[in-house]
Amino acid sequence: DAGITQSPRHKVTETGTPVxxxxxxxxxxxxxxWYRQDPGHGLRLIHYSYGVKDTDKGEVSDGYSVSRSKTxxxxxxxxxxxxxxxxxxxxxxxxxxxxxxxxxxxxTRLTVT
Amino acid sequence: xxxxxxxxxxxxxxxxxxITINCSYSVGISALHWLQQHPGGGIVSLFMLSSGKKKHGRxxxxxxxxxxxxxxxxxASHPRDSAVYICAVSTYTGNQFYFGTGTSLxxxx
Numbered sequence: 270d271a272g273i274t275q276s277p278r279h280k281v282t283e284t285g286t287p288v289x290x291x292x293x294x295x296x297x298x299x300x301x302x303w304y305r306q307d308p309g310h311g312l313r314l315i316h317y318s319y320g321v322k323d324t325d326k327g328e329v330s331d332g333y334s335v336s337r338s339k340t341x342x343x344x345x346x347x348x349x350x351x352x353x354x355x356x357x358x359x360x361x362x363x364x365x366x367x368x369x370x371x372x373x374x375x376x377t378r379l380t381v382t
Numbered sequence: 383x384x385x386x387x388x389x390x391x392x393x394x395x396x397x398x399x400x401i402t403i404n405c406s407y408s409v410g411i412s413a414l415h416w417l418q419q420h421p422g423g424g425i426v427s428l429f430m431l432s433s434g435k436k437k438h439g440r441x442x443x444x445x446x447x448x449x450x451x452x453x454x455x456x457x458a459s460h461p462r463d464s465a466v467y468i469c470a471v472s473t474y475t476g477n478q479f480y481f482g483t484g485t486s487l488x489x490x491x
Contacts, residue, residue, distance in 0.1 A: 300477060311386065311468070311481030312425075319477065327478075359425065368413035368432065368476035373425040 272296055275360050275374040283382055288347040290377050292360030294340075300363035301343040302371070303327075303335060305356040312359065318343055350381045385409045388469050388482035395489050401456040403485045405469030412476045414452050416443050417468040419484070425468070428454075459489045 272295030282288050292301060300319055304312040304327075314327030316335040324335050332354060334346045347354055360374040387406045395401050405414070416428040429436050429443040431452075436443050440463075442455040456463055469482040 302479075309483065311384075311483045312470075312479075313481075314478065317478070363477075366476065368430065368472050370415065370427045370430050371479065372427070373417075375424045 273360065273362055273372055273374045275358075275377050277377060278375065279378045281380045281382060282350050284351060285349050288350050288379065288381075290345045290358055290360075290379070292343045292345070292374055294343075294362050296362060296364075296372075297340055298362040298364050298372075299340075300365070301337065302361040302363070303333075303343065303345045304359045304361065305329065305354075306359060306376075307356050315345065315358075347379075350379075352381050355379060355381045384482075385480040386469055386471055386482040388467075388485050390485060391483070392486045393488070395459050395487070397460060397489055397491050399459050399489075401459050401463075401487065401489075403454045403467050403469075403487070405452045405454070405482060407450050407452075407469075407471050407480070409471065409480065410474050411471040412474050413472045414445050415470040415472065415479070416452075416454050417470060419466040419468060421465070428467075456487075461489045461491050464488050 274293050276291045302317040303315040313329045315333050318324045318337045336344045358377045361371040363369045363371050389404045413432045415430050419425045440457045445452040466484040466486050468484045470479050
């Protein structure tokens with residue numbers, strides 16, 4: 270199994286509060302991704318990173334920001350959580366440029382009340 | 383607009399049956415991926431393929447690049463195969479992915 274962890278695994282928070290999710294890898298992979306998974310939708314890309322301090326937006330990036338100050342850590346922040354951001358969030362990593370498999374973290378279930 | 387379409391959305395089979403899940407895509411790709419997700423569980427990669435056919439145990443994945451279509455077959459299905467199967471494609475650069483909505487498979491003993 271790829272060494273990829275997410276924290277926290279579960280979180281309940283109130284509307285308007287900031288939330289940060291952490292993805293940590295031990296594989297030294299260059300590419301890291303944040304997705305959300307919702308019923309009726311496939312996994313949707315929020316943001317991804319192609320190196321330290323190099324990030325780009327995905328299709329559902331509004332309301333989310335990311336940071337990557339070290340190769341091993343990719344943080345996803347909800348500046349002011351809304352109920353529409355209730356979802357399961359998956360982090361994934363990929364070995365390099367080009368077509369490689371993705372390895373997924375265990376997921377974080379976030380509920381915004 | 384969905385770049386990746388899967389069918390069927392839901393599938394129930396008797397143990398031992400041969401199962402086929404289909405995936406069609408509408409974008410140029412560098413590879414196609416089949417993923418498995420057990421209820422409440424994480425997502426694991428089953429196959430990555432860019433041509434032809436791959437086999438792993440009772441699972442077989444095929445791709446037809448000209449028709450932009452892939453199939454995942456499960457031979458001699460077993461209740462432990464019950465899961466959501468997700469088709470995904472990686473773009474030409476290989477750095478971004480599009481995902482289907484998944485096929486929920488239930489295998490009844």
